[in-house]
Amino acid sequence: MQEQKIINQNMIEELIELDKKYYFHPTSSLKKQKQEGPDFIFTEGEGVYLKDVYGKKVFDGLSSLWNVNVGHGRKELADAAQQQMTKLAFSSSFASLSHEPAIRLAAKIASLTPGDLNSIFFTSGGSESNDTAFKLIRHYWILKGQPEKKIIISRKRSYHGVAMGATSATGLDAFHHFTNSNDPDFRHVKNDSVENLQALIDKEGADNIAAYISEPVQGTGGVLPTHEDYFKQVKEICEKNNILFVADEVITGFGRTGTYFGIQQYGVEPDMITFAKGVTSGYMPLGGVAIKERIKEVFDSKSEGILFHGYTYSGHPAACAVALKNIDIIEREGLARNAKEMGSVLLKAFQDVQKKHDTVGEVRTIGLLGAVELIKKGEEPMAPKVVKETLKRGLICRGTIYEGSDTLVFAPPLIVTEEQIHEMVSILDEAIFAVEENVYSSM
Structure with a gap:
């Protein structure tokens, strides 16, 4: 037994060194990674929990990247992938080739979207x-x-991905400063201000504006819902000015907000919906665009020759099979x-924490998307410190x-129970106390 422990420790140390030397991590502090290696090396997951190489169990309070909606370790999804791979692991969808999983998934998603967004173009992910x-x-x-209608309007503090166009649409400056080749035909408007949107349209000219895109609830920007009438007013402005309306449902789709798509919270039918993440609960890479009938009709009637856009893995058979089974589970x-009901439980738990801490400001949830705003005591933001303490506590x-x-x-898996929500928020409570104690002792 002692020898096995030594072997395991040697393996862990090897993995850490290999990670530091060879694994170029996305969206990470490269300096910290080079010096310290990974915070966790996970080996398995079950339900709302992950387990690392030391056997430590960790509560996945963000569904990894807002995407593991049905929880970890769902054998049904693994079985769906295996069954499809043994029959047809991959087949291209180029040149009018097709296969059953993509056909059935397209029809299923079309049946779930609001209105007549009945044409589905598949991708590998949200960007x-x-x-x-x-x-x-x-x-x-x-x-x-x-052809002069090129400008895309999005909102400040929005996040739409890291491909070139998606980065340009993102309304967070840090992502723009990373590169020096952002698309010049993107504009960003102040959150929740229809007046600001109309003023921008007047300035640029509606004949130059192609579309408006927004997350129904901004995720990376801080879980920011908008006021009840905002998207209805935006849709009216878009229709009046002949501008297409796109709902970015990459985070909010497939049950996360308590409705199948987040835009349904606001009673609006967009012209396009973009999706990814929850469509497979992260078990396979898959995304797509749902397109309104009147738009697809223009492609059908006016396109000549080949549509010169597509990805190798558009409509990947195994990914589509997993998505079908994932939607079946949802x-x-x-x-x-459950997301709607547990979202109410989560809000009440956040409010209880709010009462205990003068460092906690506004708290909010919409389904199982939640946010706790902090009031910093000192010059540095508190959130990174609290995150560090929550990680210590699992x-x-x-x-x-x-x-x-x-x-x-926060965005726990949609399978989360009331008991597990209280477990998660209890850890948060302890972590905030630990940071407060350290902050106040140094003041």
Whole structure:
């Protein structure tokens, strides 16, 4: 037994060194990674929990990257992938080739979207989905004889991905400063201000604007819902000015907010929906764009020759098979309803924490998207410190400090129970106390 422990420790140390030397991590502190290696090396997951190489169990309070909606370790999804791979692991969808999983998944998603968004273009993930939407929209206006309609409007503090177009649409400065080749035909408007949107349209000219895109609830920006009438007013402005309306549902889709798509919270039918993450609960990479009938009709009637856009893995058979089974689980287990009910429990738990701490400001939830705003005591933001303390205690959450925000964000799997929510928030409570004690002792 002692020899096995030594071997395991040697293996762990080897993994840490290999990680530091060879694994170029996305969205990470490269300096910290080089010096310290990974905070966790996970080996397995079950339900709302992950387990690392030391056997430590960690509560996944962010569904990894807002995406493991049905929880970890779902054998049904692994079985769906295996069954499809043994029959047809991969087949291209180029040149009008097709296969059953993509056909059935397209039909299923079309049945779930609001209105008549009945044409589904598949991608490998959220950034590709938004870039696809931008390219299709601009091509649509070319087909309509209005090639000057190129500008895409999004909101400040929005996040739409890290491909070139998606980065340009993102309304967070840090992502723009990373590169020096952002698309010049993107504009960003102040959150929740329809007056600001109308003023921008007047300035740029509606004949130059192709589309407006927004997350129904801004995720990376700090879990920011908008006021009840905002999107209805935006849709009216878009229709009046002949501008397409795109709902970015990469985070909010597939039950996360308590409805199947987040935009349904506001009673609006967009012209396009972009999706990814929850469509497979992260078990396979997959995303897509759902497109309204009147837009697809223009492509059908006016396109000549080949549509020069597509990805190798558009409509990947195994990914589509997993997505079909994932949607079946969401429906069968009533996970959108559970997200709504547990979201109310989560809000009450956050409010109880709020009462205990003068460092906690506004708290909010919409379904199983939640945020706790912090009031910093000192010059540095508190969120990164609290996240560090939650990790010590076995909870993954995320701190957002973009654009002056100091916020903790949460998105547990949609299978979470009331007991597990209280477990998660109890860890949060302890972590805030630990940071407060350290901050106040140094003041």
